[in-house]
Structure formats: structure tokens, C-alpha cells
Amino acid sequence: MRVLFTIYPNSLAHLYPVVPLAWALQSAGHEVRVAAHHSAAEQIITTGLSPVALGDPDTPEVRLTDGAKPPKTPEEVDAYARVLGLTEREREHWITYFQYLFVPMSDYLRVDRSEASDLVEFCRTWQPDLVLWDVTVPSAAVAARVSGAAQARLVNGEDVFAFSLDKLAEHAGDLRAAGLDENPLATMMRPLADKYGVEIDRELLLGQFSVDTIPDGLQLPTRVNRVHVRHIPFAGAQTFPKWLHEKPERPRVALTLGESTRRFIRGDWDRTPKIMKALEGLDIEVVATLNSLQLDDVEKIPDNVRVIEWVNLTHLMPTCSAMIHHGGIGTYSAAVPAKVPHLVCDIEGESLMLQPVQDTDASRTGTLLPGLEHGKREERDADAGPPPVFELPAKKVEATPVSEFVIAQGSGARLDHRAQTVEEMRALILEVATSEAYRKGAEDVHAQWLATPSPSDVVPVLERLAAEHRRHA
Structure with missing residues (x-):
């Protein structure tokens, strides 16, 4: 089968964790590609994987422009926390999601830049069977839906995404009454989804399942279907001092x-x-x-x-x-x-x-x-x-x-x-x-x-789930 990974660009902390799984799939005979902004292509090549370069090669990634979006204000973060009735610890999960991670998610959903559209068009052409997307790149879920591929999130940290979306769903009425958006992520995704006629639902926001490397005692309780895989450290090749x-x-x-x-x-x-x-x-x-x-x-x-x-x-x-x-x-x-x-x-x-x-x-x-x-x-x-x-x-x-x-x-x-x-x-x-x-x-x-199952151990699981969820012929 054909498997596409998407990663947040130019961050080794987002590239290196996916390499062992990508190689396990490639070693099992599957075609593997890694999509990211064109500026990350050389980093991807050093891992032995094949990049798919997104965006205009004459422009920097959006984080390195004057148009880069700032984080949400503390007042907006706390307005939600109060309505959601969060405990002190839960408030910290919400801050991580809404103030920190909303910024990179917004970068690659923008319809005024070409990265998201390039990703959709590549999936239409290449026809992947499975798209595995970094949680900061939800545009990949749109690309998978358009092309008929199965799609899943790559979760390499506490799943504050699923945690926060569950909390928002539980308090949707309270949020509306307070004049707050009941699902800010759906609102942020809507322009891209509308461009391609895609319906926004829980599956689009959180994947059909999640590939999760976090130990049970460290992961947050959520309602997502987890494929638990061992985190194999990878840090590239280097001559020993x-x-x-x-x-x-x-x-x-x-x-x-x-x-x-x-x-x-x-x-x-x-x-x-x-x-x-x-x-x-x-x-x-x-x-x-x-x-x-x-x-x-x-x-x-x-x-x-x-x-x-x-x-x-x-x-x-x-x-x-x-x-x-x-x-x-x-x-x-x-x-x-x-x-x-x-x-x-x-x-x-x-x-x-x-x-x-x-x-x-x-x-x-x-x-x-x-x-x-x-x-x-x-x-x-x-x-x-x-x-x-x-x-x-x-x-x-x-x-x-x-x-x-x-x-x-x-x-x-x-x-x-x-x-x-x-x-x-x-x-x-x-x-x-x-x-x-x-x-x-x-x-x-x-x-x-x-x-914990190794990357090689979960390859048959991913093959089965891809066959169950993909929609193209």
C-alpha cells in the first residue's frame, strides 16, 4: 500500500519520532512518502525517506514571516477554561492545546497559502491508502478525505487535542450561551474543508484512529481508538566522537x-x-x-x-x-x-x-x-x-x-x-x-x-485498518 506521513516542518522533534515507523512500513514493502513544507526536504532526505515538498519554494514557511499568527491571549484562554469548568491541571492541558498548538495548526490550514492545497492535490494524484498526520497538520485529514485514503493522527505527546475536543463537546451549549465558539478547530478548518466540499466531523478532527507512542501512565484518558506503538529513539546518523x-x-x-x-x-x-x-x-x-x-x-x-x-x-x-x-x-x-x-x-x-x-x-x-x-x-x-x-x-x-x-x-x-x-x-x-x-x-x-508493540509489530495492524477505512477503489 501507499502511506503518506505529514509532519510539522523544520523541527527534528516532529520528524525523528516518525522515522522508525516509516521505515518499518517501507521495509515491509510499502511505498512511503513524507510531506512537509519544501524547506524541510533536506532534513527528510537525511533519514533515507522520500519527501513531498509543499508550498512555494521561493517563500519561507509561514512561521518565518511577518504574517505569523501570535498565540491566543490569556483572557481568551481563561474565558473558555471558566465555561468548561476545568480543574487547575485540566486548565494546563487546555493552555497547551489552545495557546501553544493552535498556532502551528492554523499555519497549515491557511487557504491564502499553497501548502494545504498542494497536499490535497498530491493525495488526489498519488492516491495513498493511508495518511498518518502529525497532530499539528490537520489539513492532511482533508487531503485524505478528498482522496479516499484512510487517515490517522500521529500522537507523540499528551493527547490534549482529543481531551480538549471532548471537553468542548460536553459544554457546547454553555459555550454558545457565553458567546464563545463551541469548536474553534472546526471553525479554523472550515475554509479549507469548504474549498474541497468536505464535511467537518469528529473523524476529520481526530482521525479514524490514532497511532500513539505515549506510555499508558503518561497519556490522558480519551475516547479515541489508539494503536499503541513503542517509541524507538532516532536521532540521525553521526560519526562517533x-x-x-x-x-x-x-x-x-x-x-x-x-x-x-x-x-x-x-x-x-x-x-x-x-x-x-x-x-x-x-x-x-x-x-x-x-x-x-x-x-x-x-x-x-x-x-x-x-x-x-x-x-x-x-x-x-x-x-x-x-x-x-x-x-x-x-x-x-x-x-x-x-x-x-x-x-x-x-x-x-x-x-x-x-x-x-x-x-x-x-x-x-x-x-x-x-x-x-x-x-x-x-x-x-x-x-x-x-x-x-x-x-x-x-x-x-x-x-x-x-x-x-x-x-x-x-x-x-x-x-x-x-x-x-x-x-x-x-x-x-x-x-x-x-x-x-x-x-x-x-x-x-x-x-x-x-x-509495547514495536513499529514492525504494528505494520499488520495498520494494513488492516487502512483496508477497513479507505474509500477509493
Whole structure:
């Protein structure tokens, strides 16, 4: 059969997780393509997969334009939260969905750009049997419906999409009474759906089923049909640094704070400077995969810390006794096969809400400017006016659920740079890196991971579901 993946472009955090499944399908004899904005084609090619380039090759992706949409305001986010009657924790799920993820979803539903139309026309021509779409690219569901393909979401995080749509459906009458849109995603999809005569229903919004890599204890309860698959870490091909072949003389700890944040914000709040102070003098070896922006406010790199901008985590993890990280799902998952305990950077009790700020120095640490990305586009057009500036909380969106999960599993601890002193952080890092209890917890998580169906195991399941759901001849 023919299988089309769609991904959010130019983000390794969205490309790399799909590669093992795409290769499992390709190795089973199926034709596989990966669709994304043309600027992501080279990244896709490096994985050995064939790209489908979308959009005008003479224009940047929409996130790197002055027309990039800003996040929803806190007032609009809270207006919904009140009507939906959300608990404090549920409000955080809603913030993730409505304030963070609505932005990329809106990018690739736009009918004033060609990406969505290119995707539909490719599906009409190529006639895929199955479309597997990144949750941030719902235009793929329209393309699948038009071409008659079966379609499913690729869920690589907490399913705040299904959670939020279920809450909206439960309170549709209350939302209408309050003058709020009862389904903002459907409204956002309507221009594209109308262009192609497609009816908007739950199946279009949430897929005919979902391919989900998240462990049961970390995933939100929803009413979607899940195909659970093991997350196989993939980080591309890279020559081993010579020192990585050698067994470390002291416990080795990895420090990594993710690929995506450092593309859009300068510095790392007050987090990296404090972590560096906590690491100084510890009888451990630290490998820190940080770039110059993340080290912006660090006064001194300790003697026991080796800084390298990028190293393949699948190479590094087997040599480590612990990993300090930002709580991203992909980074968490890289440690699991190597049975490595976690120290998750998480500020307990701090909301994820993005706050607009009037800031004369918009480049200061911890601020987001829509339309800009370090190393790609760092200045707006002169006539575009001042950019909107948003203050980000000093933690990853997934940090709290991931930290709570590893604590519950006994495979790690929370590193809270705002609540803990340098001395407390130092003691916690050493404890997690040397304690047999944390190592045992990581081994238990590894056993659960091995018990989850592999990408190869789910290929027959996807073949069956594609045959059941596709509509073209």
C-alpha cells in the first residue's frame, strides 16, 4: 500500500519520532512518502525517506514571516477554561492545546497559502491508502478525505487535542450561551474543508484512529481508538566522537535542554546558570549538549562539564548514569532503552500560560517573538511594525507530566531550579546518578517499553485498518 506521513516542518522533534515507523512500513514493502513544507526536504532526505515538498519554494514557511499568527491571549484562554469548568491541571492541558498548538495548526490550514492545497492535490494524484498526520497538520485529514485514503493522527505527546475536543463537546451549549465558539478547530478548518466540499466531523478532527507512542501512565484518558506503538529513539546518523568510545572513569551525566526552545528564545532563563553551579565540583563527568544561546548567561563552565552543541543521544545514553533534561517526550524516550534515570527540569506549580509583554528589549532571555528564529530569520521587515512579544514560563510544555511520571515510576526526580537551592540540586543530581533505586526504576520502565508493540509489530495492524477505512477503489 501507499502511506503518506505529514509532519510539522523544520523541527527534528516532529520528524525523528516518525522515522522508525516509516521505515518499518517501507521495509515491509510499502511505498512511503513524507510531506512537509519544501524547506524541510533536506532534513527528510537525511533519514533515507522520500519527501513531498509543499508550498512555494521561493517563500519561507509561514512561521518565518511577518504574517505569523501570535498565540491566543490569556483572557481568551481563561474565558473558555471558566465555561468548561476545568480543574487547575485540566486548565494546563487546555493552555497547551489552545495557546501553544493552535498556532502551528492554523499555519497549515491557511487557504491564502499553497501548502494545504498542494497536499490535497498530491493525495488526489498519488492516491495513498493511508495518511498518518502529525497532530499539528490537520489539513492532511482533508487531503485524505478528498482522496479516499484512510487517515490517522500521529500522537507523540499528551493527547490534549482529543481531551480538549471532548471537553468542548460536553459544554457546547454553555459555550454558545457565553458567546464563545463551541469548536474553534472546526471553525479554523472550515475554509479549507469548504474549498474541497468536505464535511467537518469528529473523524476529520481526530482521525479514524490514532497511532500513539505515549506510555499508558503518561497519556490522558480519551475516547479515541489508539494503536499503541513503542517509541524507538532516532536521532540521525553521526560519526562517533572518539571520546564517546571510551568508558568514562566517573559516572557520566548528560545535560540536554532540547532542540526546539533554543531556536526561538535567547538564553535559558536562570536555569542553565544555576545548573552549572550545581554541577561544579561534583565527582561526575557531564556532557552538555548546549549551544551558545543556551549558555548566554553562564559565567563559567565547570571543569567537569564538556560542552558539545550536538551529539546523538542514542550514542550518548548507553554511556550515562543519569540525564538532566527539559522534560520533552523525545528526550525522555531516548533514555528509556538505555535504562538511564532522569532529572527532569520542572517548576512545580507554575502555569504554562504565555503572557504578552511590553518589552523594550525583546531579545532578552525567555521571550518569544512570532515570525523569528535564531539562525534563520532574526529581524522583521522594517515596515512590519514592532513584533508582539510573549513571556514563556521557564519550563517545557510537557515537563510537569513527564516529571510526575518518572517520579511515580521511581526512575527519576524533579529538578526545580526555582524552588531548590544550588546545594539541594547538587545533592539530588549525585543521588540520581549513583543510586541503585533509581537505576532499578529505570529498568522497570525499560521492561514496560519492551512489552509495547514495536513499529514492525504494528505494520499488520495498520494494513488492516487502512483496508477497513479507505474509500477509493
